[in-house]
Amino acid sequence: MSTMSPATKPYEDMQLAFEAERRKTKTRNFIKGILFLLPSIILFSVFLFYPMMKTVYLSFFLTDASGATTVFVGLQNYIQLFTSSIFLKSFKSTFLFVLYIVPATIIISLFLAVLANEKLKGVGIFRTIFSSTMGISVAAASVFWLYLFNPTMGLLNEILGFLGMEGIGWLTDPAWALVAVSITTIWMNIGFTFLILLGGLQSIDQSLYESANIDGAGYFYKLRRITVPMLSPTLFFVLTVTIINAFQTFGQIDILTQGGPQNETNLIVYSIYREAFVNYQFGAASAQAVILFILILLMTALQFKFGEKKVHYQ
Amino acid sequence: MKNIEMTDITKSYDKQKNVLNEINLTIGEGEFFVLVGPSGSGKSTLLRMIAGLEDITDGIMKIDDRVVNHLPPKDRDLSMVFQNYALYPHMSVEQNILFGLQAKKVGKEEQRRRLIETTDMMGLGDYLKRKPRELSGGQRQRVALARAVVSQAPVCLMDEPLSNLDAKLRASMRVEIRRLQKRLGLTMVYVTHDQVEAMTMGDRIMVLHDGSIQQVGNPIELYNEPANLFVASFIGSPKMNIGKAVLNRAEGRLIVEDELNINASESLMSDIPNDASITVGIRAEHLTYATKEDATHFMEAVNVENLGNETTIAFELNNEIWTVKWPGQWEIEVGEMVPVKISCEDLAIFDTGSGRLIRAAKRVSKGAVPV
Numbered sequence: 001m002s003t004m005s006p007a008t009k010p011y012e013d014m015q016l017a018f019e020a021e022r023r024k025t026k027t028r029n030f031i032k033g034i035l036f037l038l039p040s041i042i043l044f045s046v047f048l049f050y051p052m053m054k055t056v057y058l059s060f061f062l063t064d065a066s067g068a069t070t071v072f073v074g075l076q077n078y079i080q081l082f083t084s085s086i087f088l089k090s091f092k093s094t095f096l097f098v099l100y101i102v103p104a105t106i107i108i109s110l111f112l113a114v115l116a117n118e119k120l121k122g123v124g125i126f127r128t129i130f131s132s133t134m135g136i137s138v139a140a141a142s143v144f145w146l147y148l149f150n151p152t153m154g155l156l157n158e159i160l161g162f163l164g165m166e167g168i169g170w171l172t173d174p175a176w177a178l179v180a181v182s183i184t185t186i187w188m189n190i191g192f193t194f195l196i197l198l199g200g201l202q203s204i205d206q207s208l209y210e211s212a213n214i215d216g217a218g219y220f221y222k223l224r225r226i227t228v229p230m231l232s233p234t235l236f237f238v239l240t241v242t243i244i245n246a247f248q249t250f251g252q253i254d255i256l257t258q259g260g261p262q263n264e265t266n267l268i269v270y271s272i273y274r275e276a277f278v279n280y281q282f283g284a285a286s287a288q289a290v291i292l293f294i295l296i297l298l299m300t301a302l303q304f305k306f307g308e309k310k311v312h313y314q
Numbered sequence: 315m316k317n318i319e320m321t322d323i324t325k326s327y328d329k330q331k332n333v334l335n336e337i338n339l340t341i342g343e344g345e346f347f348v349l350v351g352p353s354g355s356g357k358s359t360l361l362r363m364i365a366g367l368e369d370i371t372d373g374i375m376k377i378d379d380r381v382v383n384h385l386p387p388k389d390r391d392l393s394m395v396f397q398n399y400a401l402y403p404h405m406s407v408e409q410n411i412l413f414g415l416q417a418k419k420v421g422k423e424e425q426r427r428r429l430i431e432t433t434d435m436m437g438l439g440d441y442l443k444r445k446p447r448e449l450s451g452g453q454r455q456r457v458a459l460a461r462a463v464v465s466q467a468p469v470c471l472m473d474e475p476l477s478n479l480d481a482k483l484r485a486s487m488r489v490e491i492r493r494l495q496k497r498l499g500l501t502m503v504y505v506t507h508d509q510v511e512a513m514t515m516g517d518r519i520m521v522l523h524d525g526s527i528q529q530v531g532n533p534i535e536l537y538n539e540p541a542n543l544f545v546a547s548f549i550g551s552p553k554m555n556i557g558k559a560v561l562n563r564a565e566g567r568l569i570v571e572d573e574l575n576i577n578a579s580e581s582l583m584s585d586i587p588n589d590a591s592i593t594v595g596i597r598a599e600h601l602t603y604a605t606k607e608d609a610t611h612f613m614e615a616v617n618v619e620n621l622g623n624e625t626t627i628a629f630e631l632n633n634e635i636w637t638v639k640w641p642g643q644w645e646i647e648v649g650e651m652v653p654v655k656i657s658c659e660d661l662a663i664f665d666t667g668s669g670r671l672i673r674a675a676k677r678v679s680k681g682a683v684p685v
Binding site: 207215 | 365367417465
């Protein structure tokens, strides 16, 4: 059928023209989309993807003091880490640390947020106070706690002494150091967590509570059946962010304990820092960083898998 | 069954100007009482004060002869439907309906029984497991109603419950709510800004404006004898046509907006005080069509809306727009001079200064068959 009927020919031509036009629009849209993404692609590549790849690459090598690769060792760095008692200890400390601070941070912040959400005179002052730790740098907060923890003239031990108890070597006693660092971190985290939770509370429709009041619901019934479920997306966000932050804690360790005593507070990020910039073992440090990355990724994935089911998105 | 009694109820926020001024009102048992007014008139505030969601600044509120001024909402034995329904988004329809019963620790079996009874009544049986976001607007509205019904509270408060629905659904829900109220014998306080809802649903209506009662009465009273200019223009659709008028007693003429010259009867003249400056109002259906011969006036049509069963025509009268509503279809061109008949017996006369009614229209549009 080489000849076409004159009637269908122009119709098919038109179809072809339409098809070409459609393809052209598609290409143009694609280019436009890429252009919009380009700034973030460049930024992410330079500051995120490239260093990440470089870290993975470095973790397979031994390096000299300047960080240049010397010998390819394969998985040797990783194997050494998992047989090193120091790294395993810092692994354990990190998990303990997360366990100490995450529930405490969220429960205290939620409590404060619920309090600060009440319609009372002067509640704005309390909101400012409760969220103020957000505006304090890690260094300043650490120094401030350093004084509180001071074994002889620190306020905490003075209170203990006043109560007739023996002072605690907050930062020097291996049994207490991690707790002390945890308390500092909880205190520092509360500002941010409080603010986010308060925001979440304030976005809950007041008429839900009014309706519950008319229905005869009590305070704790409302808290359990309305506030917490309505807040669950915010709680989930806060949980995820707090866990990730806990895994990445560095500043307060460096100032308060420097990993000591007896490596009790040598959390993974601090251990990475020491390995890289004190011992100049960039390969081993990179291996630790990769492990931390996978750890956080796994934790977050698990949370989304199991936690998200209990979250009520609007 | 309970009545609600308010004495000098006043509300102000932060000692500012009063939002509500000395409201005196009694709502009878089993009555469908509508609070109507434009937005900002204080009607919702009053309703929330009955519910106990707002403090009462001054005055006495009684429910069932018991002073409730300081009683928390849960002890007032009432239910409320909110404008946005206030459904709990994370709970299923069933949990939403049962929330109040569980809070009050009603027995499991009783809960079941009431749930089934209510959902049968509201036709929600198939949706019990759904979340509110999976329901249409009308269904959500029903869940909100079901929540009020299931509590078996004798007083039900509704705050503009139909304002989020489309016009058709609104009309059918109007009937449904009205039937429900009659069937359960509820004392209903219903807030709306829609005078159609007020007219069609209320046993009695209270018109509220700027925190003061304008008039309380049954719908027909409000329509036929509006107490003042505000009620006259608020109740009725299209609104009452209003114009300033001057009475010429010597010639027995009433001149409206310097244009319409209407024959004034003796009784009309005797009803109007000598020095009063007056405003007249006439309902859209009282401006009747006339043939060229028996027309009393000719008016210029500026807009014609042909709805099929009736036609709304707007006339311009010295900067005022007057509308008429005639049954049937009318072929009228914009700009045409239309012959109309205006009788002074159809005019409602108001005092311009105070807005108060001096004399109501003498004719009412009765239906063909006496009811």
